[in-house]
Amino acid sequence: MSSTAPAVRGQELSGHNRISTQALTSLAKAAAAQFLGVEADDVRADWSDDDGMLALSLVAPISMPPLRAVLLDPSRVAGTGGSIWDRTVRAKAGILATVAELSGSGLSRVDIRITGAKISEGGRVR
Numbered sequence: 199m200s201s202t203a204p205a206v207r208g209q210e211l212s213g214h215n216r217i218s219t220q221a222l223t224s225l226a227k228a229a230a231a232q233f234l235g236v237e238a239d240d241v242r243a244d245w246s247d248d249d250g251m252l253a254l255s256l257v258a259p260i261s262m263p264p265l266r267a268v269l270l271d272p273s274r275v276a277g278t279g280g281s282i283w284d285r286t287v288r289a290k291a292g293i294l295a296t297v298a299e300l301s302g303s304g305l306s307r308v309d310i311r312i313t314g315a316k317i318s319e320g321g322r323v324r
Contacts, residue, residue, distance in 0.1 A: 217302075219245065223245070225300055226254055229292070230258055230289070233288070233292045234289055235261030236259050236261055241256060243255070243256055250304075251304045252305050253305070254294075254307070256309065256311070257313055259313055260286065262282065262317065294307070
C-alpha cells in the first residue's frame with residue numbers, strides 16, 4: 199500500500215491496495231477446500247475476467263464417506279450434506295461469499311468441476 203496521508207481511524211486515506219493473484223488464489227483454494235472437505239493442495243483455481251468482475255473456476259475432488267459405510271448406513275449421505283450435486287451447488291454459493299467478503303473483490307460466479315472423490319472416515323480425509 200502506498201499512502202502519504204497519516205492513518206486515521208474511520209477515515210479513507212489516499213493511495214491504493216492491491217491483492218495479488220497468488221493471494222486470491224490461495225484464498226479461493228482454502229475456501230473451496232473447506233466447503234468440499236478436501237485439502238487446499240487438491241484444489242486448482244483459475245481466474246478470468248467476466249465483464250469487469252472476477253470469475254473463479256475450480257477443479258477439485260470432493261470428500262465422501264466410504265461406499266461400504268453408506269451401504270451399511272444410508273443416512274451417512276445425509277450426514278455429509280447430501281448428494282455430490284447438492285453439496286457442490288451449496289459450495290459454489292459459500293465459496294463465492296467467502297472469497298468476496300474476505301478479499302473485497304467482486305466475483306461474478308464460481309464454476310466447479312469435480313474430478314473425483316476423497317474417501318473420508320469421520321472428519322478426516324484420507
